[in-house]
Amino acid sequence: MTKTKWWKWTSNILYGVMFIFLLTMIIIVMSSRASGGEPELFGYQLKTVLSGSMEPTFKTGSLILVEKLENPTNLKKGDVITFQQDEANVVTHRIIEVLKQGDNTFYRTQGDNNQDADTNPVLSQNIVAKYSGFTIPLIGYFLQWASSPLGTGILLIVPGVLLLGYAGWTIRQAIKELETKMKEAAKPEDAEKIVS
Template sequence: MKRAISLISRVITIVMFSCMLLFAYLAISSKFTGGKPNVFGYEIKTVLSGSMEPAFYTGSIIAIKPVQSGTTYKPGDVITYKLQDGTLVTHRVKEVNAAGEEVMYVTKGDANDAADSEPVSHKNVVGSYTGFTIPYVGYAADYARSKTGSALLLIVPGILLLFYAAISIFDALRQIDNKEPADLSQ
């Protein structure tokens, strides 16, 4: 029983410490990249619609590789581009039209019936989908960006760490109390 509790205690400590390091890394890297979460050179984006299902679902997070040259994509590639109002869209390239130095992409969401109404200029492409997605984590990420969510992400782990520390201290005190006093008559 004690081994199981000790193992669970170690696992909880490792998981909490790993999460703390990951959150610290993401917070620091997002400060340096202007608020864009960046992991090992890839930007993390949240999927806000179902237009690309089943490739990735609403609420998922995806990793995109920031664009080096927006003119190198071919049909079948999944790109993320910026609309005129600043909204980011991730759709699949269906057709590439080149006229001189200008490259235009006809895009379509996998779940959509028709191609997007406006072709996308290579200048508006911000990156390409890398194939990495985690379903539904985007809901939590968006909530974490809210004031309530960020407060909870600070308070709840703090309370859990305090609770864990209190349990560890009481356990250590109990072990000290249960030890027999040493025989000093020898």
């Protein structure tokens, strides 16, 4: 494989990977903007871990995938759930005890890294989702920044500028290659004229 072909092949792969990554990030950010909350993909919600209460299960700044529940009354001890702690706070902790009181189901929860259980039991109707087991470390920091007005603006403008720059560079390379081929094609004719 020649150096030129190798460079073309590598740059095309890098371009494709960058384009897919940026497109995915834009879709995630737009999804969160449109819904007014956390972004969603294929029925799963993406949550950013903002504290270390669940370490080592997932670390601060990680991105976790949680699944919305149709029936939050059939959870069991050991499940990791996301629940509305109060009007402003959503928490993801592990169920350490299931409590039944008549028709009502409550869950006592605790962070894996916390010494004590959470003060108040969680009502089943306050449960938002269940942890799917999928975590991406550190990406949560990026997603949180990307959801800010500055991050959204940069995420929409920078990829466009990069793609235009890459398109311009590709066109310039194609023109150079075409000029080189035209010069090479013209050389044999000049040689024939000199001989005759």
